[in-house]
Amino acid sequence: MLFAGLARAYTDMSIVTTGLLLYNIIAFGIQPMVGYLCDVKTRLPIALIGCGLLMIGLLAMRLVWPSLVLCALGNACFHIGGGRDCLNHSGGKMAGNGIFVSSGALGVGLGTLTGKSAGAWLWLPVALTAVSMALLIVMHKRKSAIHPALNKPFQCASERFSATTVLLLCAVSIVIRSFVGFTMPVHWKATAFLALLPSLGACAGKAAGGILGDWLGARRACCISLLVSIPLICLGANNVLLSMTGIVLFNFSMPFTLCAIASKLPQYPGLAFGVTTLCLLVGNIPVFFFAVPAAAVNWAVAALIVFSCACIFLASSGQRRTKLENRYNEREEGLVS
Amino acid sequence: MIRPFLSVLSDALLDIAYPPEIEVVKEGFPLLPVLLLVAFVGLCVACAVILIKKSKAKNAKKPENGNE
Numbered sequence: 001m002l003f004a005g006l007a008r009a010y011t012d013m014s015i016v017t018t019g020l021l022l023y024n025i026i027a028f029g030i031q032p033m034v035g036y037l038c039d040v041k042t043r044l045p046i047a048l049i050g051c052g053l054l055m056i057g058l059l060a061m062r063l064v065w066p067s068l069v070l071c072a073l074g075n076a077c078f079h080i081g082g083g084r085d086c087l088n089h090s091g092g093k094m095a096g097n098g099i100f101v102s103s104g105a106l107g108v109g110l111g112t113l114t115g116k117s118a119g120a121w122l123w124l125p126v127a128l129t130a131v132s133m134a135l136l137i138v139m140h141k142r143k144s145a146i147h148p149a150l151n152k153p154f155q156c157a158s159e160r161f162s163a164t165t166v167l168l169l170c171a172v173s174i175v176i177r178s179f180v181g182f183t184m185p186v187h188w189k190a191t192a193f194l195a196l197l198p199s200l201g202a203c204a205g206k207a208a209g210g211i212l213g214d215w216l217g218a219r220r221a222c223c224i225s226l227l228v229s230i231p232l233i234c235l236g237a238n239n240v241l242l243s244m245t246g247i248v249l250f251n252f253s254m255p256f257t258l259c260a261i262a263s264k265l266p267q268y269p270g271l272a273f274g275v276t277t278l279c280l281l282v283g284n285i286p287v288f289f290f291a292v293p294a295a296a297v298n299w300a301v302a303a304l305i306v307f308s309c310a311c312i313f314l315a316s317s318g319q320r321r322t323k324l325e326n327r328y329n330e331r332e333e334g335l336v337s
Numbered sequence: 338m339i340r341p342f343l344s345v346l347s348d349a350l351l352d353i354a355y356p357p358e359i360e361v362v363k364e365g366f367p368l369l370p371v372l373l374l375v376a377f378v379g380l381c382v383a384c385a386v387i388l389i390k391k392s393k394a395k396n397a398k399k400p401e402n403g404n405e
Contacts, residue, residue: 015367022374025374039392265393271385282378
């Protein structure tokens with residue numbers, strides 16, 4: 001919606017795109033710092049602050065640049081609030097985190113469509129933000145300590161390597177996913193409705209990735225899905241069904257990378273969430289400046305996905321969550337007895 | 338089979354209502370603001386690395402127990 005507002009205010013597309021870049025950089029770049037602040041000051045109602053900033057930004061939409069900065073700051077704050085709560089209450093499972101993050105992909109797609117309707121839909125995000133603020137106020141009053149059953153550590157990451165190595169491998173995988181997600185060939189995205197489908201695919205993939213990762217084990221779910229996605233994305237660029245299946249499978253690894261980073265920063269879920277969004281931004285920035293030549297896109301996409309798959313193979317644990325959980329419970333019982 | 342159906346549906350419902358899609362340009366960026374923005378991202382990455390090191394140092398002192 002902000003992008004459409006900028007496009008109406010300026011005819012020069014370079015200013016519009018710079019505005020979009022500014023929004024992305026503020027919204028995603030400062031999240032590690034905001035996350036760390038929340039991890040240190042745990043009582044800070046950061047999600048509520050974020051929604052407040054977003055509300056002011058939306059209501060001040062006529063002032064394009066201040067509105068853009070306020071909305072970006074709000075985005076950074078409420079993402080950290082939601083992501084942090086989700087990581088803290090997931091009981092060591094990836095599924096909940098995948099579902100939480102998956103909604104963002106759908107929101108970007110719907111927002112793009114809404115933004116093209118010349119401001120007539122402004123009431124919708126304002127109303128949704130108001131409802132979110134009301135719910136957050138109610139939840140904040142009821143908030144109690146995290147239930148011990150929900151405060152289990154994630155055990156999806158490999159124990160063979162140091163925490164720094166696993167963090168680096170996951171970071172590389174996220175950067176690649178972000179870059180490939182924006183450069184992959186999707187020739188059928190010709191109409192506004194079809195343009196929404198990749199967002200739906202990314203949403204479904206992120207949600208399903210967490211559930212299947214818990215069930216099959218992170219390594220098995222992520223590596224198989226990434227490898228199968230290569231021919232579907234590269235060779236099915238003209239076919240909606242093949243391409244959509246590829247997009248769904250390509251996004252399976254997202255919940256794993258988030259939870260693996262969180263597992264290596266156990267007392268800092270806000271920082272862990274922020275690191276993943278910063279990596280997304282780093283992967284997104286080259287897309288603004290460079291276009292991969294059409295002849296090389298398929299090879300580049302395939303090579304990058306294989307590399308990402310290798311990173312995840314090394315960073316992940318090969319066991320299923322149930323086995324890991326049993327081992328964790330045995331360890332806990334051993335400590336108690 | 339699905340493709341023509343989706344195409345017809347989308348043409349009917351959406352393309353009439355919305356203006357043409359805005360293309361993202363890849364050239365002609367104002368150099369100074371873009372350099373500043375990219376430098377800001379570099380600063381964010383440096384801050385994140387420092388915070389990770391700091392948190393790992395603090396974690397090393399505490400016993401591992403859940404996320405928070």
